[in-house]
Amino acid sequence: MELQKYHALGNDYLVLDPVTADCPSPEEIAAICHRNTGLGSDGILYGPLPGKEAGAFGLRILNPDGSEAEKSGNGLRIFARYLYDRGEVADDTLVVETLGGRVEGRVHDPREAIEIAMGTVTFRSEEIPVAGEPREVLEESIDVGGERLRYSAASIGNPHCVVLREELDLAEVRRLGPLLEVHENFPHRTNVQFARVLDRGTLALEIWERGAGYTLASGSSSCAAAAVARRLGHLDDQITVRMPGGSLRLHFGADDSVRMTGPVRRVGGMVWAGTAEA
DSSP: OEEEEEEETTEEEEEEOTTTSOOOOHHHHHHHHOTTTSOOOSOEEEEEEEOSSTTOEEEEEEOTTSOEESOOHHHHHHHHHHHHHTTSOOSSEEEEEETTEEEEEEEEETTTEEEEEEEEOBOBTTTTTOSSSSOBOOSEEEEETTEEEEEEEEESSSEEEEEEOSSOOHHHHHHHHHHHHTOTTOTTOOEEEEEEEEETTEEEEEEEETTTEEESOOHHHHHHHHHHHHHTTSOOSEEEEEETTEEEEEEEOTTSEEEEEEOOEEEEEEEOOTTSOO
């Protein structure tokens, strides 16, 4: 099984062409993505698949635990770079259909500036989803790990739990992230962001990703966390999100739509030998 490896700010994915292989089973996905005994990645991008819309590319985003993600901002930029490298897109707009909806992208520069229109952020509990009566989930209390936190929730096609902090603590992220991911408030589990507003145009972020764990960067997490901080009055429309893996640029529209621009690097081709010894 041949796969291509890319990373976006240290958030790495393997791309698998459906023409060359069937979609791996959850057990195979976990084995392939394993950091010590597999090829190592934050997930597998299975595509391009036939799109429902003429000219669109279908994509499945597979987490290292075998579950399927609705959307991934870094994954979408990687997929755009992969299609560019194959000569399937140039600098014109491409359309990708994911489980979390349709997105548009443009390759301005295959290394430094791939732009994805991520869609519109919602804070509605029934759309994220979050348990309880229909409402916007902003600055609510949640009990986790023996602590009471203030959190907000959002979706940009996939669920997010955002905790604003005066300082970011990696130990806190690793301790509370996995507990928040599976908290009963989130029936589909959730991505978790601990965020610190540095100024009106800059947000610092640490991320616990649903189905993948601690990660150096996330595009959808950047969009969701920035949208929450913006909605609470802390940020303007042009935002830089700083993560351990690097920075993304976001631009928000008046309707809470967001466009994300950032880099992608190709790592190389890899071959999965399966369970047999190479």
